[in-house]
Amino acid sequence: MTTLFAILFYLATALFVAGLAYKILDFARTPAPLSIPTTPAPTTRGGVVFRMCREVVFFESLFKGNLWIWTFAALFHFGLALVAVRHLRYFTEPVWSWVAFAQPFGMYAGFAIVAGLGGLWARRFLVERIRYISTVSDHLMLALLVLIGLSGLAMKFLTHTDIVGVKAFFLGLMRFDIQPLPDDPLLGVHLLLVATLMIVFPFSKLLHAPGVFFSPSRNQADNPREARHLAPWAAALEKH
Amino acid sequence: MAAPDAKAKVEAPAFREFATVPAIQPDATENIRSYVASDKIQEAIGFPGKLAEDWRETHDKAIGRMGELLERYRSLKVYLDACVHCGACTDKCHYFIGTNDPKNMPVARQDLMRSVYRRYFTPAGKWFPSLVGARDLTREVLDEWFTYYWQCSECRRCSVFCPYGIDTAEITMAGREILDSVGYGQKYSNEIIGKVHKIGNNLGLPGPALEDTLNGLEEDVKEDTDVDVKYPLDVQGAEVLLVTPSADFFAEPHIESLIGYGKVFHAAGISWTLSTKASEAGNFGMFIGNYDQLRKIALRVREAALELGVKRIVVGECGHAWRVAYAFWNTLTGIGAGANDPFAVELQKQLDPHYKQPSHICEVTWDLIQAGRLKFDKEANDGRIITFHDSCNVARASRMGDYPGGQFDIPRNIIKAVANNYFEMAPDTTREKTFCCGGGGGLLTDELLDIRVKGALPRMEALKRVVDDHGVNFMATICAICKAQFTKVLPYYGFKMGLVGGVHQLVSTAIHLGNEQ
Ligand code: HEM
Numbered sequence: 017m018t019t020l021f022a023i024l025f026y027l028a029t030a031l032f033v034a035g036l037a038y039k040i041l042d043f044a045r046t047p048a049p050l051s052i053p054t055t056p057a058p059t060t061r062g063g064v065v066f067r068m069c070r071e072v073v074f075f076e077s078l079f080k081g082n083l084w085i086w087t088f089a090a091l092f093h094f095g096l097a098l099v100a101v102r103h104l105r106y107f108t109e110p111v112w113s114w115v116a117f118a119q120p121f122g123m124y125a126g127f128a129i130v131a132g133l134g135g136l137w138a139r140r141f142l143v144e145r146i147r148y149i150s151t152v153s154d155h156l157m158l159a160l161l162v163l164i165g166l167s168g169l170a171m172k173f174l175t176h177t178d179i180v181g182v183k184a185f186f187l188g189l190m191r192f193d194i195q196p197l198p199d200d201p202l203l204g205v206h207l208l209l210v211a212t213l214m215i216v217f218p219f220s221k222l223l224h225a226p227g228v229f230f231s232p233s234r235n236q237a238d239n240p241r242e243a244r245h246l247a248p249w250a251a252a253l254e255k256h
Numbered sequence: 257m258a259a260p261d262a263k264a265k266v267e268a269p270a271f272r273e274f275a276t277v278p279a280i281q282p283d284a285t286e287n288i289r290s291y292v293a294s295d296k297i298q299e300a301i302g303f304p305g306k307l308a309e310d311w312r313e314t315h316d317k318a319i320g321r322m323g324e325l326l327e328r329y330r331s332l333k334v335y336l337d338a339c340v341h342c343g344a345c346t347d348k349c350h351y352f353i354g355t356n357d358p359k360n361m362p363v364a365r366q367d368l369m370r371s372v373y374r375r376y377f378t379p380a381g382k383w384f385p386s387l388v389g390a391r392d393l394t395r396e397v398l399d400e401w402f403t404y405y406w407q408c409s410e411c412r413r414c415s416v417f418c419p420y421g422i423d424t425a426e427i428t429m430a431g432r433e434i435l436d437s438v439g440y441g442q443k444y445s446n447e448i449i450g451k452v453h454k455i456g457n458n459l460g461l462p463g464p465a466l467e468d469t470l471n472g473l474e475e476d477v478k479e480d481t482d483v484d485v486k487y488p489l490d491v492q493g494a495e496v497l498l499v500t501p502s503a504d505f506f507a508e509p510h511i512e513s514l515i516g517y518g519k520v521f522h523a524a525g526i527s528w529t530l531s532t533k534a535s536e537a538g539n540f541g542m543f544i545g546n547y548d549q550l551r552k553i554a555l556r557v558r559e560a561a562l563e564l565g566v567k568r569i570v571v572g573e574c575g576h577a578w579r580v581a582y583a584f585w586n587t588l589t590g591i592g593a594g595a596n597d598p599f600a601v602e603l604q605k606q607l608d609p610h611y612k613q614p615s616h617i618c619e620v621t622w623d624l625i626q627a628g629r630l631k632f633d634k635e636a637n638d639g640r641i642i643t644f645h646d647s648c649n650v651a652r653a654s655r656m657g658d659y660p661g662g663q664f665d666i667p668r669n670i671i672k673a674v675a676n677n678y679f680e681m682a683p684d685t686t687r688e689k690t691f692c693c694g695g696g697g698g699l700l701t702d703e704l705l706d707i708r709v710k711g712a713l714p715r716m717e718a719l720k721r722v723v724d725d726h727g728v729n730f731m732a733t734i735c736a737i738c739k740a741q742f743t744k745v746l747p748y749y750g751f752k753m754g755l756v757g758g759v760h761q762l763v764s765t766a767i768h769l770g771n772e773q
């Protein structure tokens with residue numbers, strides 16, 4: 017059991033890192049030949065960084081677009097961010113002080129995740145337009161995340177798992193020194209689902225996370241009269 | 257020739273009491289289709305004349321072209337990958353609002369291509385097509401692309417509200433480019449592009465006709481004002497080259513704005529000229545998403561500027577033309593600043609660095625007003641109760657002045673400087689949230705009239721409110737396509753077609769020409 021999970025996590029991590037790195041490099045090396053920020057847009061690099069922060073932290077455009085989706089999206093993503101921070105304690109020894117500080121908030125963030133996902137999922141059934149655009153994979157992705165959330169919450173609030181043992185397992189993995197994984201079916205399910213999430217990440221719409229940073233309509237400065245934007249393939253046209 | 261019964265079917269939707277989102281009505285507009293370009297039109301601009309006999313050949317060519325575009329355009333690649341199907345954009349498109357056809361929801365329009373992208377370019381779509389909504393490229397899919405990519409005006413409204421800024425216009429452009437590359441072009445746009453190359457402008461007005469028109473204008477203005485305002489053509493060494501949409505030379509109400517530009521230059525004492533070679537600001541190369549056409553058409557302006565030796569380049573009232581000029585000319589032709597390569601420097605050392613290159617005519621007029629160089633008799637516009645329609649390409653794809661959003665303020669400032677009665681339309685229909693007129697992006701053709709009328713619904717509703725509340729009788733705009741489209745569709749909603757006009761039409765009415773006493 018322990019060995020199987022060890023292999024699974026090495027594999028999942030490798031696919032996650034390699035797949036994501038490939039996609040990010042691919043986005044980065046593909047040229048954006050024309051200046052196409054959605055205006056009004058900042059005119060300087062600094063302004064663009066500020067705009068991007070607002071998009072990533074507050075989902076500014078979504079806020080303008082749809083308050084319901086924004087509310088559920090915010091619940092889910094902020095919850096996810098807190099929970100992710102909270103999970104760092106399984107990977108650090110001694111636990112970083114800011115991670116320790118975030119622990120109590122992270123505890124309830126799990127509920128925010130599930131509530132946010134519930135709202136997003138409900139929209140896929142209740143709102144005709146969104147039902148129309150939803151694919152099987154949209155539902156599966158939500159199911160996967162909800163199950164991860166529920167199994168995690170169950171371990172925290174229903175049965176208790178041996179978290180000292182879990183930590184030993186993951187620290188061990190990081191040092192290539194395999195330690196026994198506590199024998200708990202719920203934990204097994206939770207970890208299996210997380211590994212699945214890591215594996216599908218680079219092949220799915222979860223690419224929105226790196227994608228947002230590469231979106232030309234959001235990451236370009238509005239300065240085409242002051243600076244000449246020229247992609248290499250476009251510059252080559254000028255040679256003849 | 258418009259099919260005679262196509263015309264009879266054109267119907268304006270009823271105004272909605274509340275701006276609720278319509279229930280979807282699948283395939284409501286599947287029969288509204290552009291005319292397909294003939295082989296003559298296609299071949300004249302270097303595209304294959306028609307689809308290959310053998311489907312396999314078309315299929316492979318289309319997928320191949322898609323692969324090339326994915327390498328060339330980061331926008332396409334990122335946008336096809338990043339959408340989470342959140343649905344925030346679903347109710348933002350005027351064509352969806354006006355037709356209820358779900359394929360006019362921006363994300364659904366993207367999915368027409370995303371489904372094919374997934375199938376051929378992603379592991380998930382190769383192995384689990386039905387899971388991720390991937391599908392093979394078939395003849396039916398290609399037809400669907402042709403229908404629905406020619407029901408998008410590339411207005412970018414959807415991109416404002418998308419959490420990743422996904423711009424459906426970029427997908428539409430790629431779709432049209434792939435269609436052209438397999439010989440499945442749109443008659444309207446490709447015919448116009450052919451005319452630009454052959455004659456110099458979209459309307460196919462040859463040089464002598466242009467000269468006649470301008471002479472006629474001078475006489476008309478003389479008659480009206482008793483002042484010799486000049487409308488010069490091909491004047492070597494003029495300070496300003498004015499590049500304007502060719503509709504300004506003869507269409508109503510466009511020509512009223514052209515008269516206005518001339519009066520502004522006259523009153524300010526700036527020497528200026530139009531050019532036969534660059535007698536078109538419009539650039540339909542953008543609409544069809546073809547970089548080579550976009551560039552070739554833009555290069556005519558560079559050549560004219562170099563030949564005439566002008567110091568400044570100014571663009572007239574046209575939305576997509578201003579996008580191309582403002583955002584793309586520096587890249588395509590070196591009209592701009594900040595370059596260090598020989599191609600662009602050759603032109604940039606000729607242009608006067610004290611001015612923005614290119615400038616919008618509204619920037620020119622507003623600067624002159626601020627400098628106190630223009631005087632107005634505002635009362636001359638008192639018969640008009642005015643509102644302003646932001647054109648999508650100006651609002652969401654360009655700028656005027658020195659700060660983000662100047663493109664909203666400058667035209668309004670001018671209106672308020674030359675007229676007394678001004679009212680805004682509802683804030684969720686103006687500035688960057690403006691609704692397209694319904695005729696942009698290469699849709700301004702008779703066979704698409706039905707979709708154009710329906711797509712105008714949200715703008716017409718907002719207009720109706722200011723007409724009822726404030727008695728508005730003049731909707732000013734700075735786009736040749738908006739002017740033509742509104743002139744045509746206003747009557748379907750019970751308005752007079754003369755309700756639309758240009759900002760410089762208002763300027764023209766009120767300006768003091770200086771030497772009239
Ligand atoms: C830079 C980081 C990220 C940003 C800015 C971001 C932003 C967003 C936004 C704005 C939405 C649309 C609203 C919604 O449907 O919730 C969304 C959807 C979604 N995000 Fe993220 N996200 C990020 C990271 C992640 C990560 C790490 C995950 C998962 C592990 C994730 C999972 C999802 C899912 C599953 C959806 C779709 C929800 C649905 O089906 O309706 N996101 N994201």
Ligand code: SF4
Pocket residue numbers: 348349350351360361362365407408409410411412413414415423424425428692
């Ligand atoms: S660009 Fe405009 S017309 Fe096209 S899908 Fe988006 S909102 Fe609709």
Ligand code: SF4
Pocket residue numbers: 338339340341342343344345346362363417418419420421422
């Ligand atoms: S708003 Fe953006 S991410 Fe959401 S469905 Fe539309 S295109 Fe996709």
